[in-house]
Each structure stands twice: as C-alpha cells, then as structure tokens.
Amino acid sequence: MKIGIIRETKTPEDNRVALTPEQIIALQHSFPGTEFKVQSSAIRAYSDDAYRALGIPVVDSLEDCQVLFGIKEAKLASLLPGKHYFFFGHLAKFQEHNRPLLQKLLSAGITFSDYEYLVDAQNQRLNSFxxxxxxxxxxxxxxxxxxxxxxxxxxxxxxxxxxxxxxxxxxxxxxxxxxxxxxxxxxxxxxxxxxxxxxxxxxxxxxxxxxxxxxxxxxxxxxxxxxxxxxxxxxxxxxxxxxxxxxxxxxxxxxxxxxxxxxxxxxxxxxxxxxxxxxxxxxxxxxxxxxxxxxxxxxxxxxxxxxxxxxxxxxxxxxxxxxxxxxxxxxxxxxxxxxxxxxxxxxxxLPLEASQSFGEGLRQIVFPLLLSKYLNDPTIAGATIVREGKLTPKFAYLADFAAGHA
Structure with a gap:
C-alpha cells in the first residue's frame, strides 16, 4: 500500500501533521512493503528537510498513493478523485459550512474516514487532539x-x-x-x-x-x-x-x-x-x-x-x-x-508536541488495523462516512443534507 501525507490547505493555516518523520520510519520497519510519501509544505511544523533527512520522499503530487492522511478539512480543489482520505471532516453533525465538502467527497468517488469516529467498543475515541x-x-x-x-x-x-x-x-x-x-x-x-x-x-x-x-x-x-x-x-x-x-x-x-x-x-x-x-x-x-x-x-x-x-x-x-x-x-x-x-x-x-502525540496514536492503534484488514476492519469501517462516493449505512442520515434539502 502507498500512503501519502497531504499538505494542509485550510485557512487559517494549520501546522500539524499526521505522522512525524520518525513515526514513518517506525511504520516502515513494522510493515515492510508499505510506502510513504510526504507532500511538500512550507508551513508544516516538521519541515520537508526533516523528512528528506530520513530518506522519506517529499513530492508535489500524491496521485500514485492510495490512502492519504491529513489533519483538517482539505480544500475542495485539492481533493483527488477515487482516493481514500483520513482527516477531521466536521460534517457528520450537519455543519453547514462543510456541506460542499461532503458533496465533493460524494461526487468525486472518494472514500473518507473521519478520525472523530475511530472509536472502541465503549464508543471512546481511539486517537484525538x-x-x-x-x-x-x-x-x-x-x-x-x-x-x-x-x-x-x-x-x-x-x-x-x-x-x-x-x-x-x-x-x-x-x-x-x-x-x-x-x-x-x-x-x-x-x-x-x-x-x-x-x-x-x-x-x-x-x-x-x-x-x-x-x-x-x-x-x-x-x-x-x-x-x-x-x-x-x-x-x-x-x-x-x-x-x-x-x-x-x-x-x-x-x-x-x-x-x-x-x-x-x-x-x-x-x-x-x-x-x-x-x-x-x-x-x-x-x-x-x-x-x-x-x-x-x-x-x-x-x-x-x-x-x-x-x-x-x-x-x-x-x-x-x-x-x-x-x-x-x-x-x-x-x-x-x-x-x-x-x-x-x-x-x-503546540504543533510539534501535538503532532507527535497524535501520530503515536495512529502508529500504535490505527495503522495496524488499516494495514491488516483495511476497510474490512470494523473500527476503520465504522469511521468511514463515504465509501467510493456513497454514504455508508451508519451515515446514511446525511443524505438529505448532502442533497441540499436539510
């Protein structure tokens, strides 16, 4: 699997990142064959050079990656059709300002998993800021x-x-x-x-x-x-x-x-x-x-x-x-x-410390699930709001909202 770390595009800017350079190296050791690329960013708390120094490719485009990880909502123009995104979407509670985002995820055939809904059996979040x-x-x-x-x-x-x-x-x-x-x-x-x-x-x-x-x-x-x-x-x-x-x-x-x-x-x-x-x-x-x-x-x-x-x-x-x-x-x-x-x-x-903490949660909890069963894992599936451009059953209540009726 090829995994990309997207640049943050929301305004005002966000300097956090889903994985630090050291965490990517640790994941590559734990899951041989998994490739990581980082999209170049001038605002990220961890610089492009910090990733390059550990041999991690820093690129302008993540078109060849399957799963893309970010932090905040991505700008609509930056979303790549058919990809699987992870970020905080802020759209499952009918947030009006993110209605266009949900519509774009659906129309572009994207799969979208929201960190907020990665939860355990007691409905407690597995990883958060x-x-x-x-x-x-x-x-x-x-x-x-x-x-x-x-x-x-x-x-x-x-x-x-x-x-x-x-x-x-x-x-x-x-x-x-x-x-x-x-x-x-x-x-x-x-x-x-x-x-x-x-x-x-x-x-x-x-x-x-x-x-x-x-x-x-x-x-x-x-x-x-x-x-x-x-x-x-x-x-x-x-x-x-x-x-x-x-x-x-x-x-x-x-x-x-x-x-x-x-x-x-x-x-x-x-x-x-x-x-x-x-x-x-x-x-x-x-x-x-x-x-x-x-x-x-x-x-x-x-x-x-x-x-x-x-x-x-x-x-x-x-x-x-x-x-x-x-x-x-x-x-x-x-x-x-x-x-x-x-x-x-x-x-x-506190983008450096907060990113380090959040990335550890991804590395230790989320990635083992993602890289073993992918969307067949119930935890990953439960956090997935959109799958290949369609609302999943858990989030079907958003249909009218996405259609502009609610």
Whole structure:
C-alpha cells in the first residue's frame, strides 16, 4: 500500500501533521512493503528537510498513493478523485459550512474516514487532539481574562511553544481568586485540568464549588455530562447514556447554577445537536450571571453555549458577546459583556508536541488495523462516512443534507 501525507490547505493555516518523520520510519520497519510519501509544505511544523533527512520522499503530487492522511478539512480543489482520505471532516453533525465538502467527497468517488469516529467498543475515541485542545484552551482563556481585567499579561502562543513554557508563563495566575468551571470529563477536560492543577488551582467537588463564595481562592471544578443533565419527569432516576441518546428530548440542563458560580467557563464536553442547550441566550442575560470569560474548547456552532456565535482564530482568538442584545462586539469592549474564546484549531498552538502525540496514536492503534484488514476492519469501517462516493449505512442520515434539502 502507498500512503501519502497531504499538505494542509485550510485557512487559517494549520501546522500539524499526521505522522512525524520518525513515526514513518517506525511504520516502515513494522510493515515492510508499505510506502510513504510526504507532500511538500512550507508551513508544516516538521519541515520537508526533516523528512528528506530520513530518506522519506517529499513530492508535489500524491496521485500514485492510495490512502492519504491529513489533519483538517482539505480544500475542495485539492481533493483527488477515487482516493481514500483520513482527516477531521466536521460534517457528520450537519455543519453547514462543510456541506460542499461532503458533496465533493460524494461526487468525486472518494472514500473518507473521519478520525472523530475511530472509536472502541465503549464508543471512546481511539486517537484525538482533545487533550491538547483543552490544555491550550485553558491557557487562552486565562490569557483572555488577563487582557480583559488587566491583572496580568500572557503572550499569544506561537508554533515554537511547549507545554513547559506554558506552565512557566502561567505561574502566578493562581494568586488571583478565580473560580473556573469545566464541563466534561474526557481528554479535553483532562488537558485543561492539567494546566490548572500544575499552576496551583485547587480542585473542588461540584457541590463545594457551588457553595464557595466568589473571591475566596483560586479553584476549579469539572462536571461530568450526567451532572449537567436531569430527566424532565423522573429527575431522581439513575442517569443512562443510552437513554439520553435514544430520548434526548426527555432531558433538561441543570448547568445554570454552576455558570453563575464561576468567573471563567471552559467548555470541554461532547455535545450532540439533539441534546439540551446548557446556556441559553436568556440565561446569559440573567441578573445572577456574572461569567467574565467563556473558553469554548469544543466550539460547536450552534452549540450548547449560545454565546459562541462563531469560531475564532489564533491571530484573533477573542470576541465579546453582549448578553443584552445577543450580538457580537469587539473583544474586551465592555465589562458588561462576556468575553469569548472559540479557536477551532487549539492544538495548532503546540504543533510539534501535538503532532507527535497524535501520530503515536495512529502508529500504535490505527495503522495496524488499516494495514491488516483495511476497510474490512470494523473500527476503520465504522469511521468511514463515504465509501467510493456513497454514504455508508451508519451515515446514511446525511443524505438529505448532502442533497441540499436539510
């Protein structure tokens, strides 16, 4: 099998890569006969020369490769007909901005597998950038608070940053008695917690977090999804994920009191469009709502936090949400607003470390499946949204969306 690593074509640019030079060499040793080529890129965190130095071909075209690996959505003009692509597609939740991408995948006879749906038997993702998104999201949110309040100054991250640098830069932030609430308990939440713990924020159980008056001490709490929802008619019944998936309309959010008790919110939970909204526009303008900064790591638009009007970029990561009008305003333009951070490519702030981590997951977990059974492997098949230009049965619900009817 010939495998290609595509250049990233999305705007704004993304510097990550699916496999580092050393990981490609390791795969070639593990799977003799497998060929790898890397498409030349001027923006990749690992340079063309880093691949050439290890004898890996760097080329302009990947036309002779069967399977192509990237990170973010590829530009439509760059997609090669009949190939098998792996990248993050952001289209299976009816994301309108990527409807043309789905249509192109279908019309060009492409096979497309989405990293987001590479999951185990418990429906847990096998490989992701989520930890890095949470870590960088927490840093950006603290930075936003510093810019809003004038309490401290943190620099914008660049692609040479490391986790250790960020830990060092944030020393001293915990001197301020900020209360931070984190939604979710997965890898994104773990990444955010890793930063807060390291710099001195105290973890509190959710009930204690609610009771603690603001201004007491630097602390955070995280909520599991089951702690953010309750059944509408049977609120005392044990929480069931399977029932939530089958009957999302039977549940309502109980998150509002936690948002009111916090200064900063880090949104790290998985959300499905059929699930309840956790902060409505009405709640965001309630008199008891005093959130100062919302860092939306998951960046679902529209999503469960209705202040996230749009995604933002690394160069311009912040905007203000005016809760009285429900409109966007310039960042930090009024202390009556809620400042928002919604960068949709957070791990790209640490592209070297994040790529290394993600590539290890591909090398150790995904490639053994791909190179042994290919699309006959149930894990690979389960992540495949389009096969040879047709929606797979699991994703057939996208048919009307692809046709432009939904």
């Amino acid at each position: 989520s930890w890095w998104a949470g870590f960088v999201g927490a840093y950006n949110t603290l930075r936003g608070y510093g810019l809003r309040s004038g309490a401290f100054t943190l620099p914008a991250p660049d692609k040479s940053f490391t986790t250790e640098q960020i830990y060092a830069l944030c020393q001293g932030c915990a001197k301020l008695p900020l209360k931070i609430i984190i939604t979710g308990s997965g890898q994104a939440s773990e990444g955010a917690q890793a930063l807060l713990q390291r710099i001195g924020f105290q973890e509190l159980p959710p009930p204690e977090f609610l009771r603690l008056p603001k201004g007491s001490r630097a602390c955070y709490s995280f909520l599991k999804v089951e702690e953010m929802l309750r059944h509408k008619t049977h609120p005392q019944q044990p929480f069931s994920f399977s029932d939530l998936q089958k009957n999302p309309g039977d549940y309502q959010s109980c998150f509002f009191p936690y948002a009111c008790a916090a200064d900063l919110l880090l949104v790290c939970h998985y959300w499905d469009p059929a699930s309840p909204v956790h902060l409505t526009r009405g709640q965001l303008k309630a008199i008891e709502m005093n959130l100062q900064v919302v860092g939306d790591v998951t960046c679902d638009i529209p999503g469960s936090i209705e202040s996230t009007l749009r995604s933002s970029t690394h160069s311009e990561p912040f905007f203000d949400y005016n809760p009285r009008t429900g409109k966007e305003e310039p960042p930090f333009s009024s202390l009556q607003n809620i400042s928002c951070m919604a960068v949709d490519s957070l791990p790209n702030a």
